[in-house]
Amino acid sequence: MPPKRKAPPVTASRKRARASSSLSPPPSEPAEQPSPEGRVTGFDQFRVPLLEGDVLYIPDFLPPADAEGLYAALAALPDWHHPTLRIYNRAVQQSRAVAVYASSPRTIKYSGTEIRAHAFPPVLERVRRTVEARLAQRFDVCxxxxxxxxxxxxxxxSDTCENLIIASLSLGAARSFVMTPRMPPRAAGGEGEERRRELEARETVRFTMQDRSLVVMQGKTQDYWKHEIPKERRVKEGRISLTFRQT
Ligand SMILES: O=C(O)CCC(=O)C(=O)O
Ligand SMILES: [Fe+2]
Known part of the structure; x- marks a missing residue:
């Protein structure tokens, strides 16, 4: 199998960008205006080079002062739980803990189960405001x-296309984000299956999500790409992602 194509330009340029960025926008910046296109604009230098995908990786998105104590405060929220999923008719408890918040009371469909969304707690509301202002977008679910x-x-x-824009803020341990192209169904099965795996491996894009960074997925990304955060046994620390969504 050919080696997975890494995306060194993404990682390398982000490292350079990290040193210089101060990410609280000046109040006059147009980011305060809602974007008419329904997509995040103005971050072109952070675009991940993907065919038919619109993905941004923005390092140092949250200033260190805003991130101080945030991991611990979020980890202490009372709403975390491990959903039980039905896999091949067996009940399996997911290793990843989740907590869901929304601006109005509702339940959210999630991997075949339903999760009750809570009201945004103040600690998360502050982050939401920062993300909304910087991206010039509204997010009603996190x-x-x-x-x-x-x-x-x-x-x-892939996430459902009801999520027009997903903005995922990372806190804590650096983890890999792996994007694999979605193949049409006819590419799978029999000999096609082998070819599909080969193409997937060749086109796979991988980058590292650092503490305080933001990934934005929008446009047709979910139609053309799948994403995952694979196991990385050498990582001993925890990571929390805040996935802001538009529903
Ligand atoms: O943890 C992340 O950054 C992404 C998680 C994810 O893909 C999802 O919640 O759909
Ligand atoms: Fe996802």
């Missing part, structure tokens, strides 16, 4: 994911 160490992962999936 799903938190907690990966206590590198053994906790999220399998390869």
């Amino acid at each position: 799903m938190l994911n907690r990966y206590d160490d590198g053994g906790v992962y999220i399998g390869r999936h």
